[in-house]
Each structure stands twice: as structure tokens, then as C-alpha cells.
Amino acid sequence: MTAPQSDEDWSLAALSPVPSRPIPPAKPYVPTEPGELVTDAQTGQVAVYMATEGGKVYLRGPRGGVERAVDPKWISPGPTDLEVNLRERNNGSRLGARLHRDAS
Structure with missing residues (x-):
């Protein structure tokens, strides 16, 4: 996107629309x-890759559950080990804070 050249170019209509869908x-x-x-x-969820079959990628939640078929165009790399550890640690600290608060 280039910088507006005149006052008329500053209208909101000149901006690219933000997609409402992923x-x-x-x-x-x-x-x-x-x-x-x-x-x-498409959903932003981390999943476990199970298989590719019939043009679909089959994923399952990190804690198990039913496999779901996803169009391969929606697959992006998963989090690194460091990101996974940080998420678990952060979730645990929030849970610990809730448990401590509920016990009071």
C-alpha cells in the first residue's frame, strides 16, 4: 500500500478491508x-497430525479425542517445544492462582 497523495486519499474506503474470516x-x-x-x-487450534488420506489431513486434539478431517491448505507449523512448555507453564500458573484464590 502506498502513502496517500492528497487529502481525498485518506478516506477509509482507500484502506484495504480487514478479512472477517481466516x-x-x-x-x-x-x-x-x-x-x-x-x-x-482456520480455527487457530494446535493439533496432532495423524495422517493424510483422500486429500484430507486428519488431526486430533493434543489431549486426544476424535480425529477431524481438515483441508490441507489450512495447515501451518505447530508451536515449538519452547512455546508448548510456556503455554503449559502459563496455564498451570493461572490454574494455581485460581485454586489458591478459591481455597481462601
Whole structure:
């Protein structure tokens, strides 16, 4: 996007619209190993890659559950080990704070 050249160019109509729906990644990720963490870019959820079959990628939640079929264009790399550890630690600290507060 270029800078506006006149006062008329500053209208909101000149700005690119913000999409109201998720946009698939420009270069979808292709997982290779079952058990690999990936991100479903359509929902933003981290999932475990199970298999690719019939043009669909099959994912399951990190804690198990039913597999769901996803269009491969929505797959992006999963979080790194550091990100996973930080999420678990942060969730645990929030849970600990709630438990401590509820016990008072």
C-alpha cells in the first residue's frame, strides 16, 4: 500500500478491508510424521497430525479425542517445544492462582 497523495486519499474506503474470516497460509505446511504438532489455521487450534488420506489431513486434539478431517491448505507449523512448555507453564500458573484464590 502506498502513502496517500492528497487529502481525498485518506478516506477509509482507500484502506484495504480487514478479512472477517481466516485466510489460509500462503504456503501450507506439509507434516511428515504422525504425532507432529501442527496448527489448524482456520480455527487457530494446535493439533496432532495423524495422517493424510483422500486429500484430507486428519488431526486430533493434543489431549486426544476424535480425529477431524481438515483441508490441507489450512495447515501451518505447530508451536515449538519452547512455546508448548510456556503455554503449559502459563496455564498451570493461572490454574494455581485460581485454586489458591478459591481455597481462601
